[in-house]
Structure formats: C-alpha cells, structure tokens
Amino acid sequence: MKYTTPIVAILSVALLAVTCSAEPPGGQRAKGANGQRRASGGQRPGAGADRDPKQMVARMMNEFDKDGDSKLNAMELTAMFASMRDRRGSGERPGAATGRTPGAGPQQRGPGQSGQKPAGNRRRGQNGDGKPAKAGGQAPKRPVAE
Amino acid sequence: MFSRRQILKNASAGFGYLAFAGLSTASAAQQSGSTNPLAAKAPHFPARAKRVIFLCMQGGPSHVDSFDYKPQLIKDHGKGGKYGGSLLKSPWTFRQRGNSGLWISDLFPNVAEQADELTLIRSMQCDQPVHPGAMTQMHTGTAQFIRPSLGAWSLYGLGTENDSLPGFVSLNAPSGSSRNYGSSFLPAIYGGSKIGRGGRGSRSPRGGSGESVPDIKNPTLSQQQQRKQINLIQALNQEKVRRDRYQPGVEGVIESFELAFRMQDAIPELMDTSKESQATLAMYGADSGPTNSFGKQCLLARRFVEAGVRFVELTHGSWDQHANLSVDHKTRAEACDKPIAGLLQDLKQRDMLKDTLVIWGGEFGRTPAAQGGDGRNHNNRGYTTWMAGGGVKGGFSYGATDEHGYESVENKCHIHDWHATILHLLGLDHEQLTYRYAGRDFRLTDVHGNVANDIIA
Amino acid sequence: MLLCAVIAPAAHSDELTRDELNFFETKIRPVLVRECYGCHSNKAGNVRGGLRLDSKELTHIGGSSGPAVVPGNPEESWLYNAITHQDYVMPPKRKLPQQVIDDFRKWIEMGAPDPRVTNIAEIRSSITADDIQQARESFWAYQIPVRQSLPQVENNSWTRTDIDRFILSKLETSGLQPADDAEAWQVLRRLSFDIVGLPPAPEQIDSFTAAWNIDPDGAVADTVDRLLKTEQFGERWARHWLDVVRYAESTGREVNMTYPHAWRYRDYVIDCFNDDKPFDQFVQEQIAGDLLPVSTDQQWSENLVATSFLAIGPKNVNEQNRVQFAADVADEQIDATTRVFLGMSVACARCHDHKFDAIPQADYYALVGVFRNITTYFGNPPSEFGAFSGVQSKRNSSLIRLPVGDPNPYDKSYSKQELASLKQEMTDKLQEMAETRRNRGRSTGTDAKNAQRNRIRMNNELANLSGQLAVVDASGNPISYCMGVLERDAPANTKLLVRGEIDQPAQVVQRGFPQVLCSEPVEIEADSSGRLQLARWIASKENPLTARVMVNRIWQHLIGQGIVTSTENFGVTGHLPSHPELLDQLAVQFMESDWSVKTLVREIATSRVYRMKSTFNEQYHDYDPDNALVWRANPRRLDAEAIRDAMLSISGEIDFDRPRGSEVAKAGYTRVQGGVLGNPRDIARKAFERAANNTRAASGPGSRPQFRGPAGRPFQRGRRGGMGPAPEEIARQVTNQLDMENAKFRSVYLPIVRDEEPRSLEVFDGADSSAIIGQRESSNTATQALYMMNNRFVIQQSTSFARRITEVSSIPAEQIDYAFLLAYGRKPTSGERSATSSFLRAFSPSASYRSRSVETLAALCQSLLASAEFRYVN
Structure with a gap:
C-alpha cells in the first residue's frame, strides 16, 4: 500500500513522541483547594534511569523539541518524520549518540541491580483499606428500601 | 467577574492609556501624543534595569539547601527545632564561590560559578504558607484580593520596546495561574501573555503551520486580507465603545487585536532558535539531557528580552518536596542549574546583563526541620531569593535568617520590600507608580515597601 | 492561634507484654540499630527510599514502596521482603543470618510489638468553647435565615416582584434610580444566554418583540417558562455546577490517569437540573448516595453515580506513601464538600486551628473520621489475575x-x-x-x-x-x-495529626461536624460513619448555610455577581452580603419551594431588576463602582461554552443530541500522555485511516470548504497528488483528539481532561478543572484574538455561517442584515452597515470566482464573531 512508508514513520515516531516523558513536567501542585496541599515530593524520576526507550525518546526530544516546552508540536513532529524517513536507509536512528543517561536515577540501590523495585508487580490489588479488591469491580451493598 | 473600574476624569474615547493620568512623571506629557498604551515611556528616574527575567521556582525551593548557608544547622542536626520537628542538615555541601566568597551549596554548581554576579537576599518573608496564596502574593503583593501582577505594573510604568510583542510574557505558565500575570484593574493590555503550555500536558498547537503559539497563523488568508478583516473588527469595536461609553472589556479587545496581528509575524521569528550557534545551545544545556527543556526556555527568554519584551517570566518546578528531598530537589536543580548559569553568561557576553535584571526565587522556602525524615515543610518566615544584573551588586549577600534558617532576623525583606526594590531598579518609584481605582490610588506595594538600597551597586 | 502540645516522652509500653518487650529488645532492636539505622534513621540523617525505621509509627508507615511492617502479615511487610531478598536486597550486599530473619518473621507474626512510641497526649486548641459559642450566636452566616418583611419603596410602580422591592429600597436609600428597561431584543438575548446558553433565533426575536410591545411582563414570563422546559437549560446550568465541583475526567497531576466513567456524573447533573430535582435531594445523593434508601435499582444506580462527586477530585496517583495518599484524598473530599455546599473552608484546619473562623483543628479531624470510613473508587478494577499497577501509577483503585x-x-x-x-x-x-x-x-x-x-x-x-x-x-x-464511594465496615475515629503530619498522631477525635454550626454536639452511632447523617444535616432547613450558598450562586449566574461576592467563603474573611435581607428571603423561599432551582431562576428572571439596561452612569459609577446595589444590569462577557455553542448555533451546525459518554470513555482507563489518551500508535493509525477515508470521500468543489496549503496553492483537504494527506495534517489529527475541533455537540459534552482542556474552552477562561471555581475569570488577551482570527474551528463555523446566509439571500444589504441578526440579535447601525458594505466590496479573495462571494462573506461572518459585541451580553 502506498501509505506504508508514512505509516511506519508515524507509528514509530508517535510511539516515541508520546512515551517520551524525559523530563518531569513543570509539576502542577494542585491549586484551588483552600486547605493544605500535602503534596509529597515530586515523582520519582522514573524507574530505570537507563531504560532504552526512554533514552531514545530523550534523544528525539533533544533534537526536535525546538521551543523547549518538552513537547513535540505538529511542526516538530513533522520534522521528525522527515528525518526518520531520510535516515531509514542508512540504518541510523536520529539522535543516535552513544548511550547517554538522561537524568539522574533515584538513589535507592540494591546491589547488582539498578535497585528498582519491580515496577509495581505486586499482584495484590488493594482498595487502600488493605482489603483485596474484587476482580471485576466492587458490587455495592444495597441500601435499605424506601 | 471583574470589570476594570476606572474613573474617567477625562471621559473621551475611554482608552486604556488615559490611565497614564496616574503616572506622575515629567514625561507623561510626551505620551499624550501617543495612542499606544504599550509605547515605551521614561521611568521616574534613570533606570538600572531596562528589562526583567523572572525565574519563578514554583513549589518553594529550600533555602537552607541552596543559598542560605547555616553551619549551626549542621551542628544541631537531629536536635529539636524551634518550631517543632527535628533539625535536618543539608545533604549538600556548601562552599565558598568566586572572588566574593559567597557560600552556595553543591545543589547549584553552575549557578555557583556565577556567584560574583549574584546578590543573595537571604531575609525574604511573605505572609502565606500555602502555595496558591504565596504564589499570588509573590506576583501581586497580596493574596486576599485580585491585584495586578508585578509584570503588569512594570509594563504600566514603562511600556515596552517592541509593540509587535506582548510586553509581558509568561513562558510555559502553569495552568490556572492567570491571576499571577493578570492586569486586574490596570488596562488589559498590561496583562501577561502566556506562550507555550507549561504545566499542562503536551498539546500540539492548532493553526496551519503548527507553531509553538497556537493559532499564530491563518491557514487561508493573506496578510492584506487579514488586515482588512481586522480593520472591520476594530471599526465595529470602536463603535461599541462609543455606544457603551464605558466598557473596559471592549477596549481590551481592541488592543488585543492589534497586538495579535503583529504577533503573528514576530512570535514565530522569536521562537525559531535554529540560527543560534551550537555553542550557545550548549551553554544553556539546551541541546540534550535533563537541561534541554528549561535550557530552551532560558534561551527563548533571552531572545524575548533582546527583542524588547519588558518582562519575561519562566516557571520551573515543582520544588515542593515534603518528602524525598535529597533526590527530587537534586533532579529539579539539575534541570535548571546549567540553563540559568548559561543565561547569565549569555547575557554577560552580549553586554546585556548590566541592564537586565534576572530574578530567581520561589514563593517561599522550606523549614530547617525535617518533615518525615527526608522532606521539609513550607517556610514563609525566612527564605532566599537572588538577583543578578540590572544594577545589583555582584557577589553580595543581603540580610540573614536565624542560626537555623527559620526566620529572617536581619534586614528583613518582605515581598513588599522586594517589589519596591525591583521597581526601583527599573527606575520606578513604587510610591509614585499608582493607578486610580475605586476611589483611591493603588500601587503594587499597597501602603508598604522599602527599597533595599544596600543591594544596589 | 497557638496550639499547645502536651508531649509524654517515649516508652509507653503498657500495651506490650513483658515477653513481647523482651523479644523486641533482645532480638529486633539491636538488629535494627546495627543494620538499618545507618541509612534509615533520623540520627544518621539518611532516609533512603523515604524509609525511616527508628520509630514504631514510621516503621508502620514505611517508605516509598509501602509499609515496612504490617503487623501480623510478613508477606505484606516490605522489611521482610527486603531482608529475604525478594524485591529488595537488604542489607545491601549481604543477607542476615537465617535465625535473624526467622526472628523478624516471628516478630511480625506476633503483631510487631514495638515500644518506640512518642506519645503526644493531646493537642489543645486555643479556640475555646466560648469562642465557638460566640461565633455561632453572632456571626451572620450561622443564623438560620428567616422570612423578611417586604421593605417599603417610593416607586411602587416600578417593582414587579419582591426582589425588586429589596433592590429598589436600597437604591432609594442611596439616592439612586434603577436603570431603564433594556430593549426587547437585549432582554431576550440575555434570557437566552443566561438560561440555556444559546443566542436567540431571529424568529424568536421577532415574536418576543411583538409580545413585549403588548405586555413585557407576560412576554418575559412566557419566554422564561419556555426556556426552562428545554433540555438545554440543564446543559447550561449543569456546567455551572461542574465548575464548582471540579468536574474532570482524569486525575491530573504528574501522572494523569483517565476517569473513563466520570461522564456519568456529568449526565446525572444535567438530568437533575432538567428534572428540577430538589436541591436538598441533590446534595444528599452526592455526599451519601450509596446509603440513601431507594425503591428501584434504577434509583440506586443514579445515587451511586451521584457519589462520583467525592471521587472526581485531582489525585496524585504516584504518591508513594499510601497513608499520605489516603489522608490527601480525605482532605480533598472534605474541602470540596464544605466549600461547595457550605462556603466553609474547614480544610484550612488540617494543620492548625483555622486562623480566622471558629474552626479548631479538632473539627477537621472530626470530619476526617466521617470521610475516612469510605472507599473511594476512581481507577480500574483488578482482573481475576490481580491488579497491576503501572510504574508511575502507584495508587490503585477499583470501580463500583x-x-x-x-x-x-x-x-x-x-x-x-x-x-x-x-x-x-x-x-x-x-x-x-x-x-x-x-x-x-x-x-x-x-x-x-x-x-x-x-x-x-x-x-x-x-x-x-x-x-x-x-x-x-x-x-x-x-x-x-x-466512580464514587462506598461505606466501609467497622467505622473508626481518627487521630488528630500535629501540623497535619501523618507520623505525628495526637489524640483521637470523635467523628462529628463543625461545632460552630451545631448548637449541640452531634451524635453519631458507633456503627455508622456519620456520612449519611452529614448529608442530611447539610441538606436540612436547619442548616444556615446551604440554602444561602446555593441561592447566592443562582443569583450570581443571572445578575453577574453574587449577593455575597465570595461565593465559596461565607466565613469571617468572606465578603458580607450586599443585601442580607434579600439573601435570607430568597433562601427561605428556596427551601419552602422544595428547594427548586427552576423556581428561583424564574423568580429572578421575571424581576424588573433583571431586565434593566446596562447603561453606564458616571456619577453612579463613582458612588458604587462595583454595582453592588445593582443600579444597572452588569454587562458580562460570555463564558467559553456559550461562545462556542453560539458559533455552532449561528452556523446552523449545532447538534443538540447528547453524545454518548465521552472521548475519555472511548479511550478507557489509560494514561494521558503527550496530549493523547491511550496508545499513540493506535491513535496515529486511526487518524491515518480517517485521513485516507477523507481522501476517498472527497468529491467535487462545493462539498467541502477548500483550504489553501502553505504554499498558497489551493488543494483539497485530504488529497495531495494522490500520495495521501500531508504529514502535517496527520500529525495535527494525532494530537487533535482532545480539542475536538470537529465536534458539533454542546460544549458541556467536550472531554475535560485535567491539564488538557479543549482549546476552545481554555482560551476563554474555561474553569480550572482541578479547582473549585465559583466564578470564572474574564480576561482579555491577544491569545483570544489569535484564536478568533486563525483557529480552524472558527474559520469553519464562519464558512457555514456564510452559507446559511446565502441560502436566505444573495443581496449584500440583506445578507448583512441577516448576519447581524444572527450574530448580535439586532440590525446593524448605519455606521456598521457602511463599514461592512465597504468590506464586502474591498475584500478580494484569491479563490475562483464561484466561491469568491462565499469566501468574502465568510470573512465578514468571522469578523462579526470576532468582534467584542459577540462575546458580550449587555
């Protein structure tokens, strides 16, 4: 199909463009509520500081995010398409420098690993009251009849 | 809903620039010929700074971990704090920097290299312990009422150098913060314009060419056609103003169209950093890594002020580390440290630093006592901001907090004093820069404020 | 206001048996000190992973992964996990001797007895019972509203309703006269926008004007009745409510997860307003819908949906500490409930006594006791295989x-x-x-x-x-x-937290309501959380605030500002009512009319006050610049939804059908990233397919507006030399999802994703969906000008607007008249007529002759929409 080439470009670019969260955003502490916002520290800068997709995306961002707003707008996205299409032949990836580690990883470390907990692999879903959540959602208890 | 209330002593066309009646300067007479409220005006007295770049560190960076060296805090680590909790020494080492020997921590190594340009104001104070209130007070002088922001006052006092651009720009402003760059009762044209979409998720701009400012270009009409369209719009607007006799909102609309028309060309040109050298990009850290985003913003800030914008605000955060301070503060700092240093260097190289006032600070600081082990709570009684360029001393430390960093004890610099000083550096007397509204003369500093003369070179 | 803390220092081991204490001191504490304190204690100044192990409270709270110790449950205890080298490896680089590990296991299984407790016995407030009593008895807002006697006025012929008497009385006292009546078309326009959020159609203007000339009161009353019966009323007024309750379809904050079922609440609110559900019922359903008695399953369903009110607030789902998270959720719910319904900022008392109102910190924790006994549902249910949280989204939740x-x-x-x-x-x-x-x-x-x-x-x-x-x-x-909340079993009280810190518990506080509003302490049964009671208490006639607060809101939306201008703050730092007797009178009537919103809307809209002109009077303005006395109608800028809906209505493209669900519902439970919902590859693929379909569907000229490419050469949208849509177009569509430029339904149905609100709403001061917004801002920016000049939606609407005109007439003079009638509700003035005529002549589009007139007309239409008059209701 004639459209194949653009599709591939878009798909891979869209993937990269959107999984990119290279920088923690400006950080919206909640406003509005009059009470104290107990925002605890910002997000941990991503489990796995040297995750490959993230690195790739970070490189993309660096190269194509011209206005520094941490996003790729349509123009920048287009430029990326074009660049990817061009480089497809040479097998390079844009911004493919040797592994640069974007950002600092969190401090916690276990030996031998990058010390990350397995990204929430706990299979106990809890409702926050410690009770396991029911599969398929919580059926409510019927209130008294009117 | 706020209608701007303006008592028209000379009710003619009712245009916003009649507000200059409140501006008591000799050169006001010069302005009467001008019909553009944004036209550059002379200040009250010779200005040290012609423009401002305000680096707003949203969330409240910790002063005892960055610019307020407290050796006693290290010694008293673990002991009970004056206001409860147990004292937490800084995870970062403080060192003396530059010729001046200013103590700055390793949290900002690059900025620290520029220590000889900085004036640290280590005795800041504000009245609000929560973010929205403190941010509002930092920007407008009060949290209780809606008042014009510092940028709007600056613009009101000085106009701008380039009427194709908004005079007051907020790059990547956090969402919901319109009050902080708003004009309140000042004419709407003095309000800040948001450019970019900071704080919000990434949204691609609309408009045919997908520029960074949404809808910056018309997808179908030529410029002449558009001009004809705008002429018609303005004709309709003018008639409405005449009909209504008093309609500040509509005046705002009129002014906004003129500005918008000119912005269409001026903004894309400004946002296009492709002609900047690689060396420049590297200096800001705007080419890679965690500094990429803020680096680009600092670079844009320089371009904007270079193009004549009077007041540019950048926002970086969140610094609100109630927990995980040792990690998250570092991440925040890493993202902005090099860009800020790069900005100072770049301004210096272009000989712009001498009349560009760069301001850095958050809405409050953080407590010397720990919160939950590796966090600090808000501290509005004492914290640090710094300034560089625009007539302030270099390598200078002003004011002090108590031995742990809780509250300011020496040369206190309340937000009102801070505002007064900034206006002073811009050549404006904060007591004279007034605007008549609802029966009295208002000013940014209300009935307070003392200029911190010591910091002026 | 200082707090007095009485601290009893450590070692209250009265709950531990001798054996337990011994076990701890010989087998557990030494290990902790030796192996763990180095990195996880205050003394050492290190808090790796956010974890401190040097006090019982902190050990139970744990660090970024979760609680270090869950008494009785080693599997859930991260400390045990770490020392057995499962997900963590502690101590780093080595394993403790097996005996030690067994000891820890035993210790946890026996309930983890731990003497390392700092007992803060009691926080005493400095707000005394007398203070509260005094406020209760003397502060205006805490007195139950009573029926007022109607004031005397001089100009009896002017008044029509009781409202008019109250307003006129104050005007006359100040020596002011009310403004004249506005013109018929102005009144109709105002009524239309205020009640249904849409401009009146030309036919409606004609018939209204005719009726007005005969009997203005009758004309207004009939119009009000007609408008109140439409479904568009609910859509308009629900949006006001959604502003106040921080309605949104995602969590917001750094990790922005969708709420795919929030839309049910939106539809519920719209239906409530359309059905004129009694407001007290509405209140109860939102606070305790899961507990209200019902007679049908359908009713039960609706009530459950209503509790989404408590669940839709912003959430920090990557909050690592679950105790902190729970405290934050409850805080947010308390803040919303008290400010939305009562105009009280009780949440200010989380960390200390309220600095201004008579609300001690204990009152806040009394409410926490009520709100902590619920489970909030805002996420996605687990499957039979369990729940899997994402890397960032740490705080899971299910659904009802x-x-x-x-x-x-x-x-x-x-x-x-x-x-x-x-x-x-x-x-x-x-x-x-x-x-x-x-x-x-x-x-x-x-x-x-x-x-x-x-x-x-x-x-x-x-x-x-x-x-x-x-x-x-x-x-x-x-x-x-x-989404929503359900009651938990076994409700318990909570402890007051010093400075609001989760690791600083003080005394236990009984569940209850703010004392300043209760002449006697409220009794809550031991087996009840008190939430149903709270709901009934708020929605009762004995509550002095609820009716006043809502009446004030309704007034504000019709008159332009509230009688109390601080709509969420009826406390000491709020603003006093400009017309306290009127407020009370309306509050009483509201309650006695079975809390009917429509009745009050009708009452205000048919008053003489409502139909005044907005003419400026310099002298009056000097005296009362805020128009607190209501000497004229307040000119108002339309809100974002009304502007967009008006454009659609005028162009004829508006679709009054309610769309099913929302874009967010279609996307399902996913993270919002890069401005898109869900998997960007799927979205890109769909956008591409759409573009390809457009190419195939594109037929001859005239069926689609023609746009020019950047090079200035015309090209049909969707086709480009047969190679498919331009990449820019596809990229635009990929990120188009949340702006919904092509949507034709009413703006209230647009997706409201936090931090990604649609541009058409954002540009005209749409409500910040993370905040409680009683009154929107009204800014004037170059951004708005750019939007009206260049945005595709506006251009496309202008073109449809132009086409609609050409179907009625092809004579320029008539076209101009019709355009003004549609856009402004009136004929053009002579000045406007000449300006527009010359524009039509002078504007030279570069399209082919056939479409020239449409393009010029479209540009004219766009100018009308862009001008100030379109945005303002005078």
Missing part, C-alpha cells in the same frame, strides 16, 4: 459495579474464544515474568539492564491485559461501572 447495566455502544466485548485466548496470553506472560524473576539473581551488567527493561515492558503488557479482562464478565460482555 452499577446495579443496572448501561454499557456504551463502543465498550469492548469478547467472544468466548477471544476471552479464552486473552486469558491464555495472560497466563503465559505471568509464567514468563516468574521465570525472569528467578533468573534475575544471576544476571549482571547489561544483561541485568535488559532484564530490567523486559520486566517493565512485560509488566505494562500485563497491566493492559488485566485491564481489558477486568471490565468484562464471564461471557465477555462489558460491565457497567461508575
């Missing part, structure tokens, strides 16, 4: 199953085979996961990194699969859910 099924047409269903294969895939992946876990210990270096990446990728896939399986029943049919 609706008693009455109501799936969306686009909800996925699976055949038996599909279901089976999904489950198989799940099982396989789990196996894979377990194997890599086992191999983990052996890999190093880059292998370790790869393994890490794989684990994360697999985890994400598992989360996706689980998410898909969770929401269908055993036959593969979609289950219907809603």
